[in-house]
Amino acid sequence: MSAELAYVSDAHDTLSPANFRRLSEFIHGYSGIKMPPAKKTMLEGRLRRRLRERRMGSFDEYCAFLFQQGGIDAEAIHLIDVVTTNKTDFFREPAHFDFLVNKALPGFQKEGRRQVQVWSSACSIGAEPYTIAMLMDDYCREHRGLDYSIFATDLCTQVLGEALIGIYPAAMIEPVPIALRERHVLVPRDGSQKVVRMAPHLRSKLSFARQNLMDAKYAAPRDLDMIFCRNLLIYFDKPTQAAVLKRLCAHLRPGGYLFLGHSETIVGVELPVRTVSGTVFQRI
Template structure:
């Protein structure tokens, strides 16, 4: 990498309007994430870490490196990691997992599906796919004729590393029901260690990988029985939401289920989906 080599000093400057517009346009084109002027201060705060990591002392120099010196090819992954928001909790929006356990999975099993494929398409640090795995383990435990696999993808390499390790602060797993905690979450033998780790049994069920929902095709293999795409559509404008949902639906088996976030909607989009519960849809 040919970053500007200068003595390190505090990064105190501001992003110019020209450079903010360039960064916002690139972030939108690459990830679909809208970056309005109101997020200028947030962007500055997050990019200061990248300036320190690259030994570049000003936002002007950083943008010159990205857009004039070809640095964007190397820096793109780190830039997007810096600006993505990754809030995650175990059993977040828990009604979804109730519906999955009580309706979606029994229906799919009744229809004769024996190898269930589930995709967490914006998995963040892993709480969502591990929650899905807990629910599936409980369901499969009662039926010895079912199997499942989970694909978990995200745009951010940082969160994927955390997700793959499956190590979390103990307080993060507080929403997990006690019986599931006992079966699927390992605590340290050292009392002062406040971290927990997801059991190897669950970790072995999940394949983690980087994927950009802005890509024109999603290489996920055979159609999915269930797709989770929750709390990411809110960062996209309507045309991007429509395109992403259309591509996701193309990856969904007829009769399969799509879960989106409680603050999200598919109203106004021409999709072969019917609503079966609050923010839960089935492909028709």
């Protein structure tokens, strides 16, 4: 019987308690993502793709490969790729972008800054950094003497590849105002192709890299003007949230801004920041 057929025959295989515990402990230690027992079924569903790709017939075989046969080093990135959640939209949580255009950028301009550096630290497929780029590009065109660059990172290599290419389903850009679409989004001449691509002048302003926010040191530049870390901390426990926030703040210059998701909080974490608007914080 082929490995593929063996897999099909075991399609309803489940993780043993011991294997689930080992996987959840590894995932949490590597990525900070919580994997409580309630997520066991979700984890099984996502790992089945890896079993198919590796032509393995059961979770027991896969876990033996990881933890007994030394496969974890080679498999870690692929394992984390299937585990990570990559929910994202253009102009998600628009109040942050209103603050960017109406408060942050005018403030930087008054300070006499010539170059604004931004880090989108959990960029997923790129909707967040490209949204930022559209707004900053328009602002810089209207206010000569100001330029920008965006460093975008994610733990998942698959979504980084999609972000780098900058091609999206046409329906995904519906939240983007029409005027911005006309300036920054390329539409195929063939109307049957239901995809769009970010314009070259935007793509040239972004650089992408893989970054695990659990690492003790980050590859991002220091003295950044803005850091976006939105809707990621909710997957971490409190100690991990605190450690990540402290490391992020170390890359933010005094006067720079940290943007978190609207459901996230810094309560109970001592950070060198003050609240300026909702979940926008300024480095002091």
